Amino acid sequence: MFSSSNESSSAPKKVLVLGAGRSSIYLIDYLAKKALEFGWQMIVGDMALEPARKKTEIYPHVQAILFDVFDQKQREKQISQADVVISMLPTVYHIHVARACMRFNKHLLTASYVSSEIRELNIEATHKNLLVLMEIGLDPGIDHMSAMRVINRIKGEGGKVISYKSYCGGLMDRQSDDNPWNYKFTWNPRNVVVAGQGMVKYIESGQYKYIPAHQVFARAEQIDVHNFGKLEAYGNRDSLSYREAYGLNDVKTMLRGTLRPLGFCPSWQVLVRLGLTDSVHRIENTGSMTYRDWVKTFLSESDLPLEAQIASYLGIDENSEEMQRLKWLGILGEEQIGLPNATPAEILQHVLEKRWKLSPEEKDIIVMQHEFEYELNGEIKQLVTSLIVRGEDNFHTAMAKTVGLPVAVAARLLLEGKIQERGVQIPVHPDIYDPVLDELEALGIVFEEYEVVRQPVQA
């Protein structure tokens, strides 16, 4: 049941996909096939026509258009003619799309976090019988859905969740030994560089816990991922805010973290301690500096060689893995930076994009693991569910698949009239997560699960 003004039972449904970047390939593919099957119209718009054309050229029934989110007339025209809008645009643009969706009575789906601006549209969306479905990607997205399915199952059995830890990371598949970080960018590089710049909040054994930004990577923990091996996890900014959405207000432990290869976090902490991840302060003269000179600006003047000075300053061995990873990045070398008046984070991203670029034959991998403890019939039980998805190549990535497919599946369900939730939502309701997770399983995105009976509760 759509409320859109131009809807009629005879007119074909129309889906508008905004953004044809790397994360849209599986999404477009899935929806294009469904559009053919159900006779829907489909338009894919992007700031550049080429990526939209490239991703749709094998589907003659899909129209690729140049779409400029800043062009209000075009924005409103395209949105007013659609039934369901998907925004895969950068997060900051969603609100402009969302406001147009409200104006023309259209449903909206995105894989991004609910911003306060988007949240404010809840009353209007509900009143207009519209769904603004946010956080329906991987993380956030699959994490919510897969966790909620387990949480509601435990509750349904009469159990009570007392601990919930959830980890997710986009990594490179282990194929080559040439990269001592065992890491390359498989997603937005900026998000990786500015990670951990706020205080981390979580709850552990009933105690609130706070980690100051500059200690987040120092406090990383080792996690054993089922059927995969050991990884490191650092805490996400706010693990407390989902307690209410998940119905876990009494949970004793709740922590959401990001996974990295072993050794990554202590090495990244070296960059943090040096000040190289700062995204606020602009550094003068970086245009004509070498990376080595730039790193020197974060140390006092010294007669020691830079390498020895860093090791001494940070109290690490000059031949430690951390120092070797630092050297491998090239930031102790004489290469020119070539970015004028940049922040440290911009410079770091600039050099990392060269070093951490997936080559065409390299594959990425998505790892997600939930760890539940719950009480059932007087026993404490532990349940672990984990997801491992491998990419096909550096274009058909596991990241694109796991971010894009949940959005596409939810859009398909919405176009079919199979989702009744309205207002600004995240996918924590069974009428969304059940059919989406079922379809994702059919598409090869499958969680494994194991449970261990641990110990009797002390009376």
Place this chain on the structure above:
Amino acid sequence: MFSSSNESSSAPKKVLVLGAGRSSIYLIDYLAKKALEFGWQMIVGDMALEPARKKTEIYPHVQAILFDVFDQKQREKQISQADVVISMLPTVYHIHVARACMRFNKHLLTASYVSSEIRELNIEATHKNLLVLMEIGLDPGIDHMSAMRVINRIKGEGGKVISYKSYCGGLMDRQSDDNPWNYKFTWNPRNVVVAGQGMVKYIESGQYKYIPAHQVFARAEQIDVHNFGKLEAYGNRDSLSYREAYGLNDVKTMLRGTLRPLGFCPSWQVLVRLGLTDSVHRIENTGSMTYRDWVKTFLSESDLPLEAQIASYLGIDENSEEMQRLKWLGILGEEQIGLPNATPAEILQHVLEKRWKLSPEEKDIIVMQHEFEYELNGEIKQLVTSLIVRGEDNFHTAMAKTVGLPVAVAARLLLEGKIQERGVQIPVHPDIYDPVLDELEALGIVFEEYEVVRQPVQA
């Protein structure tokens, strides 16, 4: 030559002092005596009538009033009737006073840093022949004036300043051994607690240097203050911005720092590393927490006693001076915090205000030192000037004297028509700093100076 509208050669001059807090005692005293001598009218206004009355009761010719900066009518009435306005109000209120001064053509003096809002008044002030004299306290204030007198003298002799380091601190006079920090608050506690929360910028040997906020206290250096002894100094936020105002655009080294007792900075760094100085994030439930529980929220769950856990986490000895100072603060004890929903910095300030409170018999001390290197006739010379001012008691503090008297002296000179600078200014011009420093010397605020010939310049 005043441009104020109600000025006539016969009417008595009128000075309005806003703010009768701790820092105003010497200022009011000095101006009250001058007002009597020159036949000026003087009004002292404060949000509370009592402090204004108390500081003016021995001067029947001075009027104490209740002054509410938020009461526009009163604000404009009082300011419109004055010739010179002094604002010793909290920094954020200066702009409201300054705008009224512009509107009614009045001069303004404050001891605070020039904000961007105040800077924007420069054209209007210049056009209206008004002086807005900012940064005419101790630091900023006496530091600018005493440095500029030396810098201009060196230039006048044909020399070139190549290095300028300046340090200032408000400390407690060493009288008792009961405080392992050798420190108590002699000034705004909040400024002490949130110090070092931005990146520090300076220049050393021609190289820009940046210290990330979380390393500022770790990078403190030991300074030997002439006729005083050793202190620690941590870098102030931006040492670069005064290069232009000081006429030192080619200086190779420029650093401004804050002085603390030996051992203070590494101990404060422990608080920083724990996350206890964060002034942004509010902590839930702090109203019912003990200090010990609060500190625990910044550490992971552990079976170790808290003291051992902190020592292990930070890599310091459990019996180290840092740990002893931490324990002395009482933040590892079971006392209730009693501040609901507070930031770590607010909680830390709350406990420090109890521990670091000057008792009536205790005295404060102001220490300032400038270190210059300059080239003259082919020689590199070093010049050190230093200032030590001791307080009389915990009311007649060295801080109140050195902050208030420069403002008062400059206001007196302005009322006498002896300062010709106009616009938004800081005291770097000889027609301000020369007469102010001369008068401060007569009032006992005297710099000592010594010079050492070091080494010939290598040709």
